[in-house]
Amino acid sequence: MLRVRFHGRGGQGVKVASRVLGTAAFSQGCYAQDFPLYGAERRGAPITSFTRISREPIMERGVISQADIVIVMDETLLHDPMAMPLSGLKKGGIVFINTSHSQEEAGAEYKITAWVITLDLTKIGIEMLGRNILSTLAGAVASRIAGLEEDSLRHAVEKEMSDIMTDRELIEKNIEASLYCYNAIPPVEIKTSGTREAGTVITMPFETAGVSSPAIYAIGNTPLRKTGNWRVFRPVWNYDACTKCMMCAARCPEGCILVNEEGFPYTDYENCKGCLICVEECPTKAVKGVLEVHA
Amino acid sequence: MEKTPEAAPVRSIKDLPSEENILPGTPVCAGCGGLLTLRYCLKALGSNVVIVNAAGCFTLLSIYPFTPFKSSWLYTAMACAPAGAQGVRDALDVLIEKERLDPEDDLKVVVLTGDGAAYGMGLASTSAAIHRNLDFYYICYNNEAYGNTGFQQSEATPFGSKTGTTPPGKTSPAGKDFPEKDLFEIWNSHKPPYLATISPAHPVDLINKFKKAEKYRGPKLFIALSPCPPGWATDPSLSVKLAKLSVDTGIWALKESVYGEVEHTYIPKSFKPVEDYLKLQGRFAHLFKPTRQEETLKRIQEMVDDYWNRYKLLL
Numbered sequence: 287m288l289r290v291r292f293h294g295r296g297g298q299g300v301k302v303a304s305r306v307l308g309t310a311a312f313s314q315g316c317y318a319q320d321f322p323l324y325g326a327e328r329r330g331a332p333i334t335s336f337t338r339i340s341r342e343p344i345m346e347r348g349v350i351s352q353a354d355i356v357i358v359m360d361e362t363l364l365h366d367p368m369a370m371p372l373s374g375l376k377k378g379g380i381v382f383i384n385t386s387h388s389q390e391e392a393g394a395e396y397k398i399t400a401w402v403i404t405l406d407l408t409k410i411g412i413e414m415l416g417r418n419i420l421s422t423l424a425g426a427v428a429s430r431i432a433g434l435e436e437d438s439l440r441h442a443v444e445k446e447m448s449d450i451m452t453d454r455e456l457i458e459k460n461i462e463a464s465l466y467c468y469n470a471i472p473p474v475e476i477k478t479s480g481t482r483e484a485g486t487v488i489t490m491p492f493e494t495a496g497v498s499s500p501a502i503y504a505i506g507n508t509p510l511r512k513t514g515n516w517r518v519f520r521p522v523w524n525y526d527a528c529t530k531c532m533m534c535a536a537r538c539p540e541g542c543i544l545v546n547e548e549g550f551p552y553t554d555y556e557n558c559k560g561c562l563i564c565v566e567e568c569p570t571k572a573v574k575g576v577l578e579v580h581a
Numbered sequence: 582m583e584k585t586p587e588a589a590p591v592r593s594i595k596d597l598p599s600e601e602n603i604l605p606g607t608p609v610c611a612g613c614g615g616l617l618t619l620r621y622c623l624k625a626l627g628s629n630v631v632i633v634n635a636a637g638c639f640t641l642l643s644i645y646p647f648t649p650f651k652s653s654w655l656y657t658a659m660a661c662a663p664a665g666a667q668g669v670r671d672a673l674d675v676l677i678e679k680e681r682l683d684p685e686d687d688l689k690v691v692v693l694t695g696d697g698a699a700y701g702m703g704l705a706s707t708s709a710a711i712h713r714n715l716d717f718y719y720i721c722y723n724n725e726a727y728g729n730t731g732f733q734q735s736e737a738t739p740f741g742s743k744t745g746t747t748p749p750g751k752t753s754p755a756g757k758d759f760p761e762k763d764l765f766e767i768w769n770s771h772k773p774p775y776l777a778t779i780s781p782a783h784p785v786d787l788i789n790k791f792k793k794a795e796k797y798r799g800p801k802l803f804i805a806l807s808p809c810p811p812g813w814a815t816d817p818s819l820s821v822k823l824a825k826l827s828v829d830t831g832i833w834a835l836k837e838s839v840y841g842e843v844e845h846t847y848i849p850k851s852f853k854p855v856e857d858y859l860k861l862q863g864r865f866a867h868l869f870k871p872t873r874q875e876e877t878l879k880r881i882q883e884m885v886d887d888y889w890n891r892y893k894l895l896l
């Protein structure tokens with residue numbers, strides 16, 4: 287059995303990616319299982335989803351703690367202690383990273399000893415689909431690594447996209463972009479063993495409500511969470527064009543745009559989620575969205 | 582029943598109160614129109630509040646051990662935030678009566694819910710609270726569906742919208758094939774002291790409505806049409822623009838009611854066609870592609886025109 291885990295952020299298409307892979311495997315006669323795991327968070331927050339593929343009926347259930355293939359759709363998650371995408375990767379397993387770095391660079395940067403494959407899905411998504419939704423691209427990469435056929439992928443993208451959109455043109459673009467990604471990855475051999483080691487079951491003791499229900503005594507401490515790594519684009523101000531009207535600061539849902547000593551607006555990049563309402567709302571077009579390049 | 586004199590109105594975006602009572606780093610989506618609405622509401626309400634939040638996206642705001650609020654916050658089940666507010670209000674009143682709380686330090690009790698709770702599950706408990714003249718605020722951020730659980734239809738979902746449970750198909754090509762409830766009218770039939778619709782695109786109107794509401798004892802109710810990027814299938818950067826268009830097309834009427842007497846607070850000089858608003862959103866994409874659903878588009882425009890004709894405000 288192949289166990290594949292996808293890591294990305296809400297809105298990037300993590301759930302659909304695992305589904306494209308599952309459908310591709312199913313359409314060439316395999317058994318397949320796919321499902322997402324949401325935290326209590328929204329678009330931009332870390333999301334994991336899973337696909338199991340096997341020639342035999344799949345009796346295993348629950349999250350995949352030991353993966354043969356890990357697909358990292360958002361590079362910033364490699365630093366995220368909550369996401370920990372590499373945990374439980376099996377010996378001989380493969381890591382795919384969506385990055386502008388080469389395999390060697392990424393392996394060295396993130397100190398990964400497993401086999402690393404890289405491709406800049408974000409760039410391909412923006413260029414070929416016009417947006418940073420990577421579901422079909424990541425599904426394509428995973429299909430290639432899992433050794434599935436090109437036709438199965440084409441069929442899966444067609445089917446899954448038709449289920450969620452009516453725009454034929456966009457469906458075609460997704461097929462084209464996914465096949466491009468599929469063929470950009472050289473075929474690989476996965477050297478993991480098919481069996482899974484027994485895990486330990488953690489039981490939670492029963493506690494009274496006073497102990498088990500969470501109470502927060504702090505005041506306004508969410509800035510510590512640093513949602514800045516949700517961004518795909520960062521807002522950048524051109525002070526030559528800015529008239530200090532403060533429209534951006536007023537319209538920011540997060541309230542993270544502040545005023546500097548000279549009276550110009552700037553954002554708290556530690557927490558700015560990159561919604562770019564400031565770019566849209568600035569009357570003099572003094573704010574631009576610039577693609578983030580991570581680490 | 583006047584409580585305090587009305588504060589001077591805010592005139593422009595530059596005059597918005599500078600205080601922030603909700604801080605960055607929340608787990609809600611980038612570009613959430615509901616969050617922008619809440620940020621403005623809390624500028625008006627200050628930090629001496631207790632928020633009673635029914636299950637929905639905004640219950641994610643405080644997740645142990647983090648909170649974005651400078652004030653207190655309590656989580657209730659979906660249907661019963663107004664009942665929770667009654668308990669909090671009673672507790673505060675008891676403390677004041679026993680002289681354990683200085684009336685100066687009294688807190689405003691604020692219910693915060695989505696439209697799933699406000700228009701549907703929580704309607705009975707809200708009706709009862711208004712009926713009892715409970716002294717509280719109610720803010721409904723209306724994203725026109727059950728956002729938190731993946732955008733299923735609610736009783737606020739408009740005609741023609743695609744949601745998880747109203748997929749456009751052969752039997753209902755329009756998606757949801759009947760219109761939303763008119764919660765403003767339902768609440769208004771109780772003749773509450775203050776009731777208003779608000780928009781995150783019109784913060785000056787919003788703040789002034791809160792300032793006006795402040796002087797009334799009893800229910801002070803607010804409904805905000807709040808763009809929701811993942812549910813509406815829109816780019817997060819467009820949330821303010823969409824909120825503006827909802828008002829400029831006449832889809833979202835900005836109005837208020839004092840003891841049942843309704844007045845519009847902003848009437849667009851010329852109404853934009855509803856298509857300008859609809860065509861930017863993925864949840865309405867099926868109305869335009871692969872073929873234009875002329876009948877449906879016409880009906881949406883007619884429903885808006887009928888509304889303004891009813892008030893004789895269509896110029």
Ligand SMILES: Cc1ncc(C[n+]2csc(CCOP(=O)(O)OP(=O)(O)O)c2C)c(N)n1
Nearest residue numbers: 636637638659695696697698726727728729
């Ligand atoms: C009685 C009950 N049924 C179902 C749920 C599950 N649930 C949690 S949030 C939610 C959606 C709430 O929708 P809405 O009130 O519109 O708020 P939004 O999620 O859009 O913010 C649902 C159905 C619940 N908490 N309680």
Ligand code: SF4
Nearest residue numbers: 609610613638728809
């Ligand atoms: S799903 Fe919609 S309403 Fe909920 S947090 Fe996200 S943008 Fe806001």
